[in-house]
Amino acid sequence: MNKDILVIGTGISGLTFAIKVAEENPKLSLTLISKRDINEGNTRYAQGGIAVVRNLKKDSTKKHIEDTLIAGDGACDTKVVKFVIEEANKRLDELIQWGTAFDKKEEQLDLGIEGGHSENRIVHYKDQTGKQIQEVLTAKVKSFSNITILENHTLVDLITDHHSKSNMNRCYGAYVISQEQEEIIKISAKITVLSTGGAGSLYAYTTNPSVATGDGLGAAYRAKVKMDGLPFVQFHPTALRDKIDHNVFLITEAVRGEGGKLRNSLQERFMLKIDPRGELAPRDIVARGIQKQIQEQEDDFVLLDCSEISKEQWKSHFPTIYNICKSIGVFLPEDPIPVVPAAHYFCGGIIVNEHSESSLKGLYAIGECSATGLHGANRLASNSLLEALVFAHRAAIDCIKSLSEPLPQKSFYNKLPEWNGDDYSKNFTIQNVKVLRKQLQEIMTKYVGIFKTDNGLKLAEKKINNIYVTVQSLYNKNKLTNGLCELRNMVSIAYLLTKQAQEIKENKGVFYNQNYV
Numbered sequence: 001m002n003k004d005i006l007v008i009g010t011g012i013s014g015l016t017f018a019i020k021v022a023e024e025n026p027k028l029s030l031t032l033i034s035k036r037d038i039n040e041g042n043t044r045y046a047q048g049g050i051a052v053v054r055n056l057k058k059d060s061t062k063k064h065i066e067d068t069l070i071a072g073d074g075a076c077d078t079k080v081v082k083f084v085i086e087e088a089n090k091r092l093d094e095l096i097q098w099g100t101a102f103d104k105k106e107e108q109l110d111l112g113i114e115g116g117h118s119e120n121r122i123v124h125y126k127d128q129t130g131k132q133i134q135e136v137l138t139a140k141v142k143s144f145s146n147i148t149i150l151e152n153h154t155l156v157d158l159i160t161d162h163h164s165k166s167n168m169n170r171c172y173g174a175y176v177i178s179q180e181q182e183e184i185i186k187i188s189a190k191i192t193v194l195s196t197g198g199a200g201s202l203y204a205y206t207t208n209p210s211v212a213t214g215d216g217l218g219a220a221y222r223a224k225v226k227m228d229g230l231p232f233v234q235f236h237p238t239a240l241r242d243k244i245d246h247n248v249f250l251i252t253e254a255v256r257g258e259g260g261k262l263r264n265s266l267q268e269r270f271m272l273k274i275d276p277r278g279e280l281a282p283r284d285i286v287a288r289g290i291q292k293q294i295q296e297q298e299d300d301f302v303l304l305d306c307s308e309i310s311k312e313q314w315k316s317h318f319p320t321i322y323n324i325c326k327s328i329g330v331f332l333p334e335d336p337i338p339v340v341p342a343a344h345y346f347c348g349g350i351i352v353n354e355h356s357e358s359s360l361k362g363l364y365a366i367g368e369c370s371a372t373g374l375h376g377a378n379r380l381a382s383n384s385l386l387e388a389l390v391f392a393h394r395a396a397i398d399c400i401k402s403l404s405e406p407l408p409q410k411s412f413y414n415k416l417p418e419w420n421g422d423d424y425s426k427n428f429t430i431q432n433v434k435v436l437r438k439q440l441q442e443i444m445t446k447y448v449g450i451f452k453t454d455n456g457l458k459l460a461e462k463k464i465n466n467i468y469v470t471v472q473s474l475y476n477k478n479k480l481t482n483g484l485c486e487l488r489n490m491v492s493i494a495y496l497l498t499k500q501a502q503e504i505k506e507n508k509g510v511f512y513n514q515n516y517v
């Protein structure tokens with residue numbers, strides 16, 4: 001397969017990018033791949049919404065910029081923060097034009113508030129903002145005849161100079177598992193876009209779906225693409241303690257915005273003793289507050305008391321949460337919700353410039369797998385969907401421009417080698433993969449989670465390295481599978497994250513090492 005552009009990942013960032021390129025230049029050929037069905041990824045689970053300044057009577061871009069910089073704890077790139085927030089309205093208007101519905105109040109967008117925001121500016125659709133966006137973008141992307149969509153296709157490795165025996169420091173596409181055909185195919189492309197999302201699955205408890213295994217990060221790491229900030233993993237303070245269908249379910253911050261109060265097992269409202277902003281302090285502070293309570297009390301959860309929110313409000317604003325809680329016997333608003341913190345968002349990733357291009361020419365990274373400089377040491381709630389929209393737009397413009405510049409000839413792409421190695425076989429051939437994945441998650445949660453120590457990180461490095469060696473040997477001896485491919489990425493990123501964490505000697509944002517308190 002020989003394409004102008006290969007987009008790997010079909011969440012908000014990959015889909016927005018593809019739509020923009022296809023609208024701008026219908027002659028370009030694009031292929032979009034997703035590991036499962038097109039809709040499965042972090043985007044569809046986003047509940048809270050998108051942070052955009054809409055109420056200019058009370059709010060301003062200046063205030064949103066300030067809130068973002070405060071949350072980022074001095075580590076944001078101010079220039080990036082400024083342009084993302086200034087471009088927010090244009091990008092939101094486009095999303096609305098494409099058919100995305102958002103909740104309204106008296107003909108105006110209904111603006112919610114979340115932790116760390118000084119004003120109401122969260123544009124939302126019930127508690128299903130992500131699902132709404134994902135479905136609209138999916139329908140739109142399917143309307144373009146120059147876009148080929150390949151579901152159930154897994155990125156294995158990027159094609160680089162290493163494969164083509166050239167030295168242009170470029171990316172030339174990717175090797176991809178076709179799960180249906182059970183083979184590894186080569187998709188060569190002039191431009192490759194990683195929009196593969198985060199890596200919450202590195203942890204035992206995560207709000208991310210199981211596809212979030214850091215595959216784009218792993219492939220970029222092997223291609224020697226520059227990466228930064230991996231240890232800045234944001235833990236969401238309030239996930240439902242009980243798993244639903246083996247998945248952790250998020251209780252959006254907007255619930256605390258509407259008046260939800262956190263209480264320990266003695267019914268004390270502990271957050272006010274930790275921060276004057278109480279339950280609406282930035283996520284890292286609330287997550288640590290909860291984790292500390294859990295360590296000090298017998299119960300392995302704290303309670304989210306939502307008695308101030310009326311039943312009508314629950315049903316209209318948070319219908320999914322209302323029904324999920326009901327299904328486990330928590331009847332809102334009377335019953336408190338048992339909650340725990342869970343790995344939620346990767347602030348770091350592939351370093352990109354202001355057009356989302358990485359250190360490898362022809363390779364762009366957008367969305368959660370990228371490190372743009374917007375989030376610094378901690379992402380402000382609801383800034384990530386916004387970041388994806390703004391950078392997808394910028395990447396699309398830059399990408400179209402770069403395609404008119406001199407590029408390798410078609411014959412060069414045709415000559416790129418096929419996948420060198422054994423082909424693909426089904427998951428059940430390697431039972432070890434599941435066990436090793438669980439071990440890795442336990443190590444990460446115990447030693448590289450909300451609270452870290454120098455000794456814990458050293459121990460984690462050793463343990464992760466042992467798993468890495470086993471995975472390498474599995475990889476060398478066996479045919480590649482989807483599960484092995486994911487584990488190979490997870491263990492590489494866990495190792496890099498732990499190494500980077502040991503280099504950080506000061507606590508900042510979401511990063512917290514108890515030796516530096």
Ligand SMILES: Cc1cc2nc3c(=O)[nH]c(=O)nc-3n(C[C@H](O)[C@H](O)[C@H](O)COP(=O)(O)OP(=O)(O)OC[C@H]3O[C@@H](n4cnc5c(N)ncnc54)[C@H](O)[C@@H]3O)c2cc1C
Pocket residue numbers: 008009010011012013014033034035036038039040041042043044045046047048049050051129130153154155156195196197198207208209211212213215216250344345366367368369381382383384385386388
């Ligand atoms: C429960 C939850 C709630 C959230 N709420 C909010 C919110 O209210 N506001 C906000 O701003 N942010 C929120 N976030 C964060 C936000 O949803 C994500 O950061 C954002 O959706 C990421 O979009 P993305 O396009 O980068 O990746 P994703 O939407 O995660 O998509 C990743 C894509 O990559 C594909 N992929 C992965 N690996 C491979 C591979 N090897 N081969 C092929 N394809 C691959 C997947 O199949 C998928 O299509 C939330 C996240 C979660 C999990």
